[in-house]
Amino acid sequence: MLRVEGLDVQYGRIRAVRDVSLEVSQGEIVGLLGPNGAGKTSTLGAVSGRLPVAGGRVLLEGEQLDGRPAEEIVRRGVSLVPEGRHVFATLTVAENLAIGATVRKDRAQVAEDIERQLERFSVLRRYYRSNAGKLSGGEQQQLVIARALLSRPRLLLLDEPSLGLSPLLVDLVFETIEQLRAEGLTILLVEQNASRTVEVADRCYVLRGGELVAHAPRGDLSPEELGDIYLGAGER
Numbered sequence: 001m002l003r004v005e006g007l008d009v010q011y012g013r014i015r016a017v018r019d020v021s022l023e024v025s026q027g028e029i030v031g032l033l034g035p036n037g038a039g040k041t042s043t044l045g046a047v048s049g050r051l052p053v054a055g056g057r058v059l060l061e062g063e064q065l066d067g068r069p070a071e072e073i074v075r076r077g078v079s080l081v082p083e084g085r086h087v088f089a090t091l092t093v094a095e096n097l098a099i100g101a102t103v104r105k106d107r108a109q110v111a112e113d114i115e116r117q118l119e120r121f122s123v124l125r126r127y128y129r130s131n132a133g134k135l136s137g138g139e140q141q142q143l144v145i146a147r148a149l150l151s152r153p154r155l156l157l158l159d160e161p162s163l164g165l166s167p168l169l170v171d172l173v174f175e176t177i178e179q180l181r182a183e184g185l186t187i188l189l190v191e192q193n194a195s196r197t198v199e200v201a202d203r204c205y206v207l208r209g210g211e212l213v214a215h216a217p218r219g220d221l222s223p224e225e226l227g228d229i230y231l232g233a234g235e236r
């Protein structure tokens with residue numbers, strides 16, 4: 001479904017991603033692991049059109065995504081849940097959800113999809129008319145995932161969804177990821193929580209210093225390799 005070929009991403013003269021190639025097939029959960037500053041967020045930025053591609057190509061089902069505006073990429077079925085749970089704090093949960101559906105015209109189905117997300121994340125129903133800024137971190141994470149789903153993506157890009165959450169909420173996030181895959185979604189999951197990611201992902205890529213250093217199917221990343229990722233992260 002997604003093919004990234006020889007991707008380079010630059011911030012001025014800083015090369016954040018160098019010659020990265022990866023693939024995500026339909027129905028897969030693919031993990032993208034690596035320590036702070038490895039280039040994971042920059043890779044998702046380039047795929048989602050939020051950052052310019054300095055070199056290489058990004059293809060969705062064979063069609064070129066790089067060079068297209070971010071909104072068109074959403075319309076083509078790729079939705080990003082950015083790092084840091086960026087909700088619109090002064091808007092209600094309802095308004096935040098509606099923003100996720102702005103690329104769609106099928107209003108009746110949007111209403112059905114909102115209902116489906118409120119069933120999935122019951123806390124969002126409870127706070128539907130409250131300002132999103134009042135939600136806890138875990139609740140905001142549920143809101144940004146639900147908001148991303150409202151564009152009806154075929155490919156979901158998740159950037160560190162479990163970061164800073166309590167163990168119970170980390171469980172909820174990973175359960176949600178597995179549920180979404182069961183519903184037919186394809187997922188590229190950026191995480192520093194390597195041990196949980198290798199449990200759910202069909203395959204994992206490991207980035208370090210902007211370069212791809214490993215690619216392994218489920219079960220193929222050794223404890224030593226995982227340990228390296230953690231050590232590289234420098235915080236666990």
Ligand SMILES: Nc1ncnc2c1ncn2[C@@H]1O[C@H](COP(=O)(O)OP(=O)(O)OP(=O)(O)O)[C@@H](O)[C@H]1O
Pocket residue numbers: 011014015016034035036037038039040041042043083
């Ligand atoms: N806006 C920016 N301007 C300049 N350099 C940046 C910018 N954003 C990221 N970088 C640099 O690009 C490199 C890759 O950063 P990136 O955020 O993609 O890594 P990451 O693997 O997602 O790490 P993290 O887990 O900390 O988000 C780092 O060296 C970082 O300092």
